Amino acid sequence: MNQLFVVGIGPGDYESMSIRAERILKNCQVIIGYTVYVELIQKFFPEAEFLTTPMRKEKERCELAFSQAEAGKMTALICSGDAGVYGMAGLVLSMAEMHPQTKITIVPGITAASSGAAVLGAPLMHDFAVISLSDLLTPWETIEARLRAAAEGDFVICLYNPASKKRADYLERACRILLNYKPEDTVCGLARNVGREGESCQVLSLGELLNTPADMFTTVFIGSSQTKAVAANGEIRMETPRGYEKKRKTPETP
């Protein structure tokens, strides 16, 4: 049977890939992906043939992957982060019925919520919501409704695709909505270029986040009411307590 693997490669540095993803990519004859991600890993798999399609050609990329697999080549379609979180796993699965001769295997990776959180400290220690601010495929009204619902539920909120050249003010718009529910001093964080050149992070307030630029390589974290700024190794980091401290308080005796 033909084999198509949909592989999440993690944030971008080779070492963040899972051992399984590495083994599968080493065995694949063809590796397909968006140009930027192919460039990140190409040198590590010198024996594979690499094929790229530009951004927004997702369906064509999947069709290319199926056609390579159906030519009998062991094929991987790579995604940054996790193939199953805003990645290509869904589109590939939606085409599975048309390609019954191809076995599809989804190989998860470390998504930007996890890799960004690790750089910023521990913002996701309690319940959280992941929202993409890209309105290319989702109406802005839906995004806004989800921001409101996540704020009402006091989730930590992790924003993917907070801005792009065409959507320069989307993060500001999101912050204005959240400021209806959350105080200005809510602890927030930005993780930029995680696992890539220029990796950096910043802990700041929601009021400050409102006026802070972001791009498509930034992941944004907006704290819950419990999230704190803590000092660690001489840096300021985010921490959302899970509640161990509370548990250990001795109950008051009458």
Added chain:
Amino acid sequence: MNQLFVVGIGPGDYESMSIRAERILKNCQVIIGYTVYVELIQKFFPEAEFLTTPMRKEKERCELAFSQAEAGKMTALICSGDAGVYGMAGLVLSMAEMHPQTKITIVPGITAASSGAAVLGAPLMHDFAVISLSDLLTPWETIEARLRAAAEGDFVICLYNPASKKRADYLERACRILLNYKPEDTVCGLARNVGREGESCQVLSLGELLNTPADMFTTVFIGSSQTKAVAANGEIRMETPRGYEKKRKTPETP
């Protein structure tokens, strides 16, 4: 400077660990964790000294880790999944100020939302909320409020800790709440023992999920209004479309 690594080992199978996690654990002299996770990886790191503490002794586990690091041993504290998602990263960071001589590094892993989603298909292709049903450290009212908010926002919902021996009916209670917002035929999924012996998954309706047992090694996925059941490789899988199909519809011409 003393070194303490807080390492997410992923769902449980060795290959789901990141290459970085493997390299760090190979270099550590002491590896500390909850007994079950230590047993999963102990044989792969024969040169390390392993120390365990039982469940619910999280603070003691962190103190043990700091004390080992401060004895000059390169030390890792391991967590299943991602160290930063309901893991130990937060508690360690909250103790950082008391241990200024120890450099803390958080090493992310593949969390159960990602590893469970990959087994079930592609349920997390669009915005999602992660909620733990454990009320050991969180009041049930908070959990219930988050379930309601996530349903109102039409998020895909991923439930961690859906049940335990003492909380056998919590998943049922959660389903009853969600049924106030979502139809009975909402597409849901269960992923059990991912990356471990007895791995299995099941796609079912919210009405069926209500009466389905789960345990602490189960991750539950409740679809949004858009989530579909799709056939792939002769199995039924979950898919939450990201909207590529919609985008490609030709606009109606007058």
